[in-house]
Amino acid sequence: MTTMKRRALAGLGGVLAAGAGLGLGELTAALAGGTSPVVGVGTQLIDLAPGPAKDWAVKNLGTADKPILIGTVLLAVMVFAFLAGAIGASKPRIAVVMTVLLGLLAILAAATGRTLATNGFVQVLPGIITLLIATIGILLVLRALHLNPFGGGGDRKAFAAGGSKPHQTLATGSSTAEHAAERSTERPAEPADAPAGFDRRRFLGTTMALGVAGAGGLGASLVLPEGVNEATRRGIRIPAAASRARAVPAGVSVDVPGVSRFVTPNQSFYRVDTLLTVxxxxxxxxxxxxxxxxxxxxxxxxxxxxxxxxxxxxxxxxCVSNEVGGPYVGNARWIGVPIAELLREAGVQGGADAVKSTSVDGLTIGTPLQALTDGRDAIFALGMNGEPLPFEHGFPVRMVVPGLYGYVSATKWIVDFEVTRFSEFSAYWTDRGWSVEAPIKTSSRIDVPKGFARIKAGPAVAAGVAWAQHRGIAKVEVQVDNGDWQPATLAAEDTIDTWRQWTFRWNATPGNHKLTVRATDADGQVQTADRAAPRPNGSSGLHNTVVMVE
Structure with a gap:
């Protein structure tokens, strides 16, 4: 067998061994509830990624960042496993060591992940299974290729010599012919076209078994019935609220196609979080x-x-990650329990100024205590737009606090709520360079016309939304090119905690024109033109769009 072919076969075996380990590891996670090896490693990559990398992913990939990351992790594992096998064709011990390292990586990712405290040993069990199966798999592949990582290299020498044993010298008293006869009785001769040192039947059987184990484990993990599913969620009946939302006034929605709907449907509501799986x-x-x-x-x-x-x-x-004019903003009707009432029942002690809330995955968020007790409608939400919370948005319970960016207030899948001081802890995002407190900045966006849209000369309309939660929007203005700021027409206001639609009618003349929008909140604060990136406490600047008038 040529060196190239031997390396290719060993590399394929390495991939299948790693695949079997991952597949059965995923099945273990589905059955026992521990950390999926792929998800565990991917989540650690998210947590360890530098801030600019996270910002780039949110800005450019949106919710696609999660499947892309999972695919990248799988590809990296397969490439590493192939290299391990290929190297093992000449240095089998290194193949075993590299495969063990893959399994240890899965264990380490689970052991140092955010949820170890809640699941203990079970959390790392899928990683242990991955390590054992992948290691056994690579050993079986090496054995089928007559490569023995623990035998001092004897098999590799035999392979290099064409699969025959070295002849003994005449000093032993035996002739070459006698040794040939002995060899002929030791094992049947391989077919003439079989590569020397290669047990074809064993190799095919081993790789097929590994492939079936990997595919079967992964497939079973995906089709196993879930204890909690969509039917469970939809079967929940949330009682009518004792305090109903006020009737939405007529005129909150403008009659302009393309403007964001006043109420964002659940399936269209933005999702930004650090979890690879919901x-x-x-x-x-x-x-x-x-x-x-x-x-x-x-x-x-x-x-x-x-x-x-x-x-x-x-x-x-x-979301604090929302760029100027970005999509990470939405409006919904929430139903839940007022947080202030529960805090009064618990009896907040003097000196407290913060709450540290923790999600089921261990992510922590710090919220100013004042924002939960100053009369605003901060709630533990149970429902969203007339139904139980969707899984993606925090089912069964999440926090909703008007006027604060989500990373300091909107804990999803919440399980722990600790009244404390900011000086006593640091939260997930503040550890990564974001501000401790983050009131939402006055902002506005042009929805219509889209950038570089072609419109007809004559009467034209621009429209969009503006928001300044818990302060309200008092005015929106639009600038055409470098002209004066002109007032837009505001739609009716629902509450100061909701966004507000606006329209602007103008006479479009032939040529390219730039439209810019700015808002003023009810406190008289005019949206700043100073451009700032989302980090550390939200983006700022004025949204504009260029249109081509024909």
């Missing part, structure tokens, strides 16, 4: 712990919250 939390076992600097610790299950006084409110949420 948690499926069982509401029957879910519990929220309220503790820390309180007089009485509270432990509430999902039924407890359903039986509490519920309020219903329209609230616009904005």
């Amino acid at each position: 948690p499926k939390v069982d509401p029957r076992t879910w519990e929220l712990r309220i503790h820390g600097m309180v007089d009485r610790e509270l432990r509430l299950n999902f039924a407890d919250l359903l039986n509490r006084r519920l309020i219903e409110r329209d609230i616009t949420l904005t």
Whole structure:
């Protein structure tokens, strides 16, 4: 067998061994509830990635960043496994070591991940299975290729010599012919076209078994029935709110095609988080712990919250990662339990100024205590737009706090709520260079016309949305090219916690024109023209678009 062919076969075997380990590791995760090897490594990459890399992914990839990252992790593993096998064709011990390193990486990712404290040994079990299966697999592949990583290289020498054993010298008293006869009785001769040192039948059997194990494990993990599924979520009935949202006034929506809908449908609502897979939390076992600097610790299950006084409110949420004119803003009708009422029941102690909330995946968020107790409609939300929270948006319970960017207020899949001081902790995002407190900045966006749209000369219309949650929008203005700022027509206001639509009618003359928008909030703060990136406390600047008038 040529060196190139031997390396190719060994590399293929390495890939199949790693695939078997991953497949059965994923199956273990699905059955036992531990950390998926791929998801564990991918999540660690997210956590360890430098800030600019995260910002770039959110800006350029949106929600596609998660499947792209999973695909990248899988590709990197397969390339590494192929190299391990190929190297093992001449240095089998290195192949085993490299394969073990892959398994250890999965274990380490789970052991140092955010959820170890809640799942203990089970968390790392899928990684252990991956390590064992992949290591056994590469050993079987090497054996089929007559490569023995523990035999001092004897098999490799035999392979290099064409598969025959070295002749003994005449000093042994035996003739070459006698040794040939002995060799002929030791094992049957291989077919004439079989590569020397290559057990074809064993190699095919080994690689097929590894392939079936990997594909079968992965396939089974994907089709296993989930304990909590869409039927579970939709089967929940949320009681009517004791305090209903006010009726939406007529005229909150402008009659201009292409403008963002006043209420963002659940399936269109933006999603920005650090999870590669969406948690499926069982509401029957879910519990929220309220503790820390309180007089009485509270432990509430999902039924407890359903039986509490519920309020219903329209609230616009904005992600701090939203660029000027970006899509990460949406408006929905939420129903939930007022956080202030639970804090009063727990009895907040003097000196507290913050709450550290924790998601089921271990992500932490720090929220100013004042924003939860100053009269705004901060809630533990159970429902969104008339149905239980979607899984992607925090089912069964999440936080919603008007006027603050999500990274300091909107904890999804929440399980822990600790009253504390900012000086006593640092949260996930503040550890990564974002500001501790982040009130939403006054912002506006042009939805129509889109950038570089072609429109007819004559009467034209521009339209969009503006927001300044918990302050409200008082005015929107539009500038054509470098002309004066002209007032836009505001749609009716629902509440100060929701965005507001606007329209601007102008006479479009032939040529290219730039439209720029700015908003003024109810406190008189004019949207700044100073350009700033989202990091560390939200983007700023004026959104503009260029149109071509014919």
